[in-house]
Amino acid sequence: MRVLIAPDCFSGTLSAAQAAEAIADGWRHAAPDDDLTLVPLSDGGPGFMDVLSRALVSETVSVTVADPLGRPVPAAILLVDVGTTRTAYIESAQACGLHLLAEDERNPMVTSTYGVGQLIDAAVGEGATRVVVGLGGSGTNDGGAGMLAALGAGDPKVLAVGGAALSRLADDALQGLPMVRERLRPVELVLATDVDSPLLGFQGASAVFGPQKGATPEMAQELESALGRFTEVVGTVDPHGRDLLTGTAIRRDREPGAGAAGGLGFGLLLLGGHRVSGVQVVLEAVGFDALVLATDLVITGEGTFDWQSLRGKVVAGVAEASLVRARPAVVIAGQALVGRRDWMALGISGTYAVAENPGQIAAALADPAGTLSRRTERVATTWSTRQT
Incomplete structure (x- = not known):
C-alpha cells in the first residue's frame, strides 16, 4: 500500500517534518511493508521556509532582523530564479512570530x-x-505599521512600538507611504495566508486572533480602536485612489486577508500586495497533485483540528486535492474538535485524535512525537491493507 504522509506542524510541539516522521514511525510499526512518502506542509505560518527549501531549487540568504520586541534574531530569505523572475520567499513568523x-x-x-x-x-x-x-503564527497586532516603518513609511519610534500606540498617531504619521509604495512598484508582493479575515470587526485581527497572542478582552478592544485610528491615518495619504468602476474609495482594511498576522496583511495590501492561499503555494511547490495520484491513501494532520482548519489551512487543502483525485484522506490531530458532518463535507474519510481528555492532553504535551506515533499505529491497523 502506498501512503502519502503530509501534515502541518503541531503548533508548539512538533514541526511539520517532525510530525511526518512521528506518523511514519507509528505506521511502520503496524504495517512495515507499506510504501511511505513524507511531505511536510505549511499554510504560510511557521515552517513555511523549511517546507519550501526541501521542495525548490533555491539559494538561502541569512539575515539578522528585529524580533517582536526589537531584539536581533536570525532569519532567512529563500531565493528562486525562474527565467527572468527572481522570487524571494519570506516567513513573517521568523521576525514577528509568537514562538x-x-x-x-x-x-x-x-x-x-x-x-x-x-x-x-x-x-x-x-x-x-x-x-x-x-x-501566520504572529505575536503582533500592529496592522503592519512596524513593517511599514522599516521600509520608510514613517518614524519607527511612532509606528514600531506596538499596536496600542497606533491610537495616538498624528495625521501625518504615514507621509512616507506613497514613496515606499512607488519604490516597490516594480516588485510583485504576494501574501501567502490561510486567513481571509478583514482587519477590523468581529471577524478581524483583534477580536479573533488577539486573545491567542496574550490579549485580554479589554486589550482586544483597545487594539481594535487603535487599528481603527491607523486606517484613518492611512486615509489621509490615500495611496490607492478610487475604484475605476464605482468611483468609491478603496478600503484595503475590508479585503480578505487584511487581518492576517495581526493585520500585517493590511500593511502588505497597502503596498500593492495581493493575497493567495498559503497552502496552495506550498502544494504547487511540492508537486502535490502528482504525489496524490501516485498514492493509495493520504494522511494529514495538525495540532488542533477545529473550525479554522476548514478555512484554507493545510488539512483543508490536502482534503480538497485528495477528493478531486479520488484518494481517501485521513486526519490525525492532537485534538479533533470538528463534527463528523463537517469533516465529511470536506472530503475527509476519517478523523483521529491523539488526546481526548485532560490526562491524554498532558501526556501528549509531555511526549508529542511518541503519542502521535502510537496513535498512528492504531490508525494503521484500520487502514493498511498490508499489515503483518
Missing part, C-alpha cells in the same frame, strides 16, 4: 512587525522581483 516570545512577553499591545519590513527590504536588495510573504 519568539516567552509566555510572560506575549503582549500584542507592544509587539511590532518591524523585522518583517527588514526582511522585505533585504529581499529587494537581493534583486527579488517577486516577494512571497508567508503569514
Whole structure:
C-alpha cells in the first residue's frame, strides 16, 4: 500500500517534518511493508521556509532582523530564479512570530512587525522581483505599521512600538507611504495566508486572533480602536485612489486577508500586495497533485483540528486535492474538535485524535512525537491493507 504522509506542524510541539516522521514511525510499526512518502506542509505560518527549501531549487540568504520586541534574531530569505523572475520567499513568523516570545512577553499591545519590513527590504536588495510573504503564527497586532516603518513609511519610534500606540498617531504619521509604495512598484508582493479575515470587526485581527497572542478582552478592544485610528491615518495619504468602476474609495482594511498576522496583511495590501492561499503555494511547490495520484491513501494532520482548519489551512487543502483525485484522506490531530458532518463535507474519510481528555492532553504535551506515533499505529491497523 502506498501512503502519502503530509501534515502541518503541531503548533508548539512538533514541526511539520517532525510530525511526518512521528506518523511514519507509528505506521511502520503496524504495517512495515507499506510504501511511505513524507511531505511536510505549511499554510504560510511557521515552517513555511523549511517546507519550501526541501521542495525548490533555491539559494538561502541569512539575515539578522528585529524580533517582536526589537531584539536581533536570525532569519532567512529563500531565493528562486525562474527565467527572468527572481522570487524571494519570506516567513513573517521568523521576525514577528509568537514562538519568539516567552509566555510572560506575549503582549500584542507592544509587539511590532518591524523585522518583517527588514526582511522585505533585504529581499529587494537581493534583486527579488517577486516577494512571497508567508503569514501566520504572529505575536503582533500592529496592522503592519512596524513593517511599514522599516521600509520608510514613517518614524519607527511612532509606528514600531506596538499596536496600542497606533491610537495616538498624528495625521501625518504615514507621509512616507506613497514613496515606499512607488519604490516597490516594480516588485510583485504576494501574501501567502490561510486567513481571509478583514482587519477590523468581529471577524478581524483583534477580536479573533488577539486573545491567542496574550490579549485580554479589554486589550482586544483597545487594539481594535487603535487599528481603527491607523486606517484613518492611512486615509489621509490615500495611496490607492478610487475604484475605476464605482468611483468609491478603496478600503484595503475590508479585503480578505487584511487581518492576517495581526493585520500585517493590511500593511502588505497597502503596498500593492495581493493575497493567495498559503497552502496552495506550498502544494504547487511540492508537486502535490502528482504525489496524490501516485498514492493509495493520504494522511494529514495538525495540532488542533477545529473550525479554522476548514478555512484554507493545510488539512483543508490536502482534503480538497485528495477528493478531486479520488484518494481517501485521513486526519490525525492532537485534538479533533470538528463534527463528523463537517469533516465529511470536506472530503475527509476519517478523523483521529491523539488526546481526548485532560490526562491524554498532558501526556501528549509531555511526549508529542511518541503519542502521535502510537496513535498512528492504531490508525494503521484500520487502514493498511498490508499489515503483518
